[in-house]
Amino acid sequence: xxxxxxxxxxxxxxxxFVGVLIILQMKTVDQIGGxxxxxxxxxxxxxxxxxxxxxxxxxxxxxxxxxxxxxxETSTVGSDxxxxxxxxxxxxxxxxxxxxDTVGEGLxxxxxxxxSQSSDAALYxxxxxxxxxxxxxxxxxxxxxxxxxxxxxxxxxxxxxAGSYININRNKYAAPFxxxxxxxxxxxxxxxxxxxxxxDTxxxxxxxxxxQEEDEVFIAAYDGVVTQKYARPAADNAAEEx
Numbered sequence: 277x278x279x280x281x282x283x284x285x286x287x288x289x290x291x292x293f294v295g296v297l298i299i300l301q302m303k304t305v306d307q308i309g310g311x312x313x314x315x316x317x318x319x320x321x322x323x324x325x326x327x328x329x330x331x332x333x334x335x336x337x338x339x340x341x342x343x344x345x346x347x348x349e350t351s352t353v354g355s356d357x358x359x360x361x362x363x364x365x366x367x368x369x370x371x372x373x374x375x376x377d378t379v380g381e382g383l384x385x386x387x388x389x390x391x392s393q394s395s396d397a398a399l400y401x402x403x404x405x406x407x408x409x410x411x412x413x414x415x416x417x418x419x420x421x422x423x424x425x426x427x428x429x430x431x432x433x434x435x436x437x438a439g440s441y442i443n444i445n446r447n448k449y450a451a452p453f454x455x456x457x458x459x460x461x462x463x464x465x466x467x468x469x470x471x472x473x474x475x476d477t478x479x480x481x482x483x484x485x486x487x488q489e490e491d492e493v494f495i496a497a498y499d500g501v502v503t504q505k506y507a508r509p510a511a512d513n514a515a516e517e518x
Contacts, residue, residue, distance in 0.1 A: 371421060374430035374498040378421040380458040382493040383465060385410070388452035390482045402481055404437040407453065409474045411435065414457050417467030421458040421495045425449050428498040445500055461489040 370376045387407075411429060414422055422429040427444040429435075434443060441448040457464055465487060468475050478485050 374421065374428045377497050378458060378495045379492060380420065381461055381491050382419075382421075382456065382458040382489075383461055384488045384490055384493060385455040385457070385468075386452055386486045386488075387455065387478065388484045390484050403451065403453075403483070404435055404442045406474065406478050406481065406483065407442065407455075408435050409477070410455065410468065413468050413474050414455075414459070414464055417459065417464050419457045419459045419464060421456075423456045423495045424453055426454075426456075426496060428495060430498050430502070432502060433498075445498070456493050456495050458493050458495060465489065 367376070371378050387403075387410075389403075407424065411422060411424075424435070424444050427433070427447060427449075429444075433445050436443050438448060441450055442453075443449075467473070469487070475485050475487070
């Protein structure tokens with residue numbers, strides 16, 4: 277009986293010891309696990325802070341890029357407007373220079389002799405002067421483009437007598453002459469039809485003149501070659517002197 281009690285007590289003590297060991301082990305594991313979780317949480321917090329900082333940096337970069345884009349778009353619009361204005365100015369200069377086909381409202385003026393050329397060569401010889409006078413009056417009245425027998429009149433064009441012909445842009449022409457002009461029809465017509473004006477002078481010199489106002493007059497571009505040998509921008513000369 278005593279042996280049985282001793283055995284039971286030993287077993288109980290062993291069980292208690294084992295239980296204590298298990299409890300201690302569990303506490304140790306809990307402590308280790310808690311420590312690991314804390315360290316992991318710290319790592320995660322540090323990573324989260326890094327990501328938050330990176331996110332803020334990217335947000336700031338996005339804001340800067342959006343501002344730069346807005347500035348670029350504004351400057352591009354301004355450049356486009358400036359380019360468009362320069363393009364329009366260039367087109368106007370081309371029209372005035374006569375190097376592009378041109379269309380617009382204006383006049384079509386037909387000039388012919390009422391008598392045969394052979395019967396009065398002296399009279400016919402005045403035609404070049406009268407054509408020059410007509411061109412001058414039209415220009416003074418605001419003509420933007422002029423052609424005589426489809427020869428575009430530019431700053432180097434000549435209108436001069438050459439025997440029984442008239443040279444225009446180095447080409448020979450005889451009456452009738454068709455003068456096309458683009459500009460305000462009323463202003464142009466009034467300028468040449470004024471009393472003692474160029475039309476009166478033509479008619480008094482036995483030339484028949486008809487004037488037709490047109491909503492759309494087409495004048496082809498000058499098809500000759502313009503050479504430039506001596507003239508240059510004055511700014512280039514100033515730069516050379518400096």
